[in-house]
Amino acid sequence: MKNLSFIQKIKSFIVAHKVWSIVVVLIILSTTYFVFNSKTNAETRYVTSIIKKGNIVVSVSGSGQIESTDTVDISSKATGIITYVPVKVGQEVKRGTLIASIDSRDAKIALETAQLSLDKLLKPDTLTLLQKENSLKKTYTESWNNMPSFIVDMNNIVVGLGDLYNNGYLGYKNKILLSKTGKDRLDISENAYWDIKKSLDSTSLLYKSLSSSNSNEDINNLIEKSLDTAKGISNAVKLAQSSFDYTSNFFDDDTSSSFVDTQTNLTAWSTSVNSYVNTLSVNLSNIKEITLSINDTIEGADELDIRQAQLNVETKQNALSDYFVTAPFDGIVATLTAKVGQSASGSIGTLIAKQKLVKIALNEVDIAKIKLGQKATLTFDAIDGLTITGTVEGIDSVGTVSQGVVTYNVSVSLDTDDVRIKPGMSVSATIIINTTKDVVVVPNSAIKTGRGVSYVEVFSSPLMSSNGEQGSTSNTLPSRVPIKIGLSDDTSTEILSGLKEGDIIVAKTITSTTSKTTSSAPSIFGAVGGSTRTGTGGGSGTMRAVTGH
Structure with missing residues (x-):
């Protein structure tokens, strides 16, 4: 009922407004005519290219x-006053070029001293060897010259001990009155006397059999035997002193003339024999040391000593090198703070x-x-x-x-x-x-892909060019040629197979669409007129689409 009412209203409106209704109908008919009577013409143009060889990058x-x-700080390992700066900022230097030098006098002296020590080890000094040999000869001569006085003095001591035990303070008269302990003590000291008497007699005979012209070895044996004899006499004197002390205490005697004389003699004998022991010991020690020193000089220095001296020289050389700051590599002096007269410590510049x-x-x-x-x-x-x-x-x-x-x-x-x-x-x-x-190359825009296969479009012969327009038209469609591609860059692709130099391919396709509209529109008065517009009318124009890979 509602729809019927709406239609009745439209009819009533048309009857009441006949003129306007006719105008509306004419407008609708004209629009429909233009829409359904427009004709469209499409045109395809091809831009072709002849294949040539080229390069792909x-x-x-x-x-x-x-x-x-590389950039490094130029630093000084040594400290001191800078004496020379031969470079400037911005200067190009080679590896090893001197940048600055520091006062190195003390380091030079230390190096020279170490070198002299090494030279002495490597090259024995003949003068030093001669001095050592003379010192050895002097020691032997002094030892030989002391032998007469040694024999005489030791003989006097032995004779004095003999008198002491025969009819002296430690003789039979006092010994018989002593206790068993005292007698045993005297027996021990008296036996020591007899032993050193035999030792001294043997030493005296050896001395008498030699002369100063004998070999050093013979004289050395005499000195050693004399030292043993002197040590024996020293021990015998000590035992005599002990027996004397025991006997004098036993008799409570410390004032008799016999006591005083005996004590004086024992003291003198002890001083004399100990002096000879020290002298003979020193002479033997000197002979041994000088002999070893001579042998070392003749044989040369020990390898370890030489190596230690060499290391000392190297250490001093490195220390001296630290006073000269050099470029560690070829470069350019970027900064430099070193100045002559200033104290060097740490970084003095930068090298790049x-x-x-x-x-x-x-x-x-x-x-x-x-x-x-x-x-x-x-x-x-x-x-x-x-x-x-x-x-x-x-x-x-x-x-x-x-x-x-x-x-x-x-x-x-x-x-x-x-x-x-x-x-x-x-x-x-x-x-x-x-x-x-x-290699054979084609523009990237020429390559197309279909169903997983790469191909290009090819014409068997060149197309006719059109004046003033891009591309050419063709009555026949191009053929598709499958290709195998290699390297490609931003603009071109290498063709491994499927094409050869000289083939004509489609680089790109241009599709032109031209709209031509013919209209016959009735006038508002019922008459029908016609007009045609082509090309550049306000509602029409040309649109081109460029297609390609």
């Missing part, structure tokens, strides 16, 4: 900065290596393609027109993560240097991954 690009291969490196940051995809030795092309933001080549020298094994992105540094050395290149400058680098030369 595959590369990876990145940016970074110039860095010096002359050789420079480029540090390039690459992502984890590109870094897998980089290998040591690959060539690179470098350009510099700050130096217009400068392009130089380089070589990959280092690749980071560990990447750096920043905001979830992993990058790796690649070090590229410069094949040539330019004084305008400074550390810190920005660099753009193109690292060449692979290259092929003199």
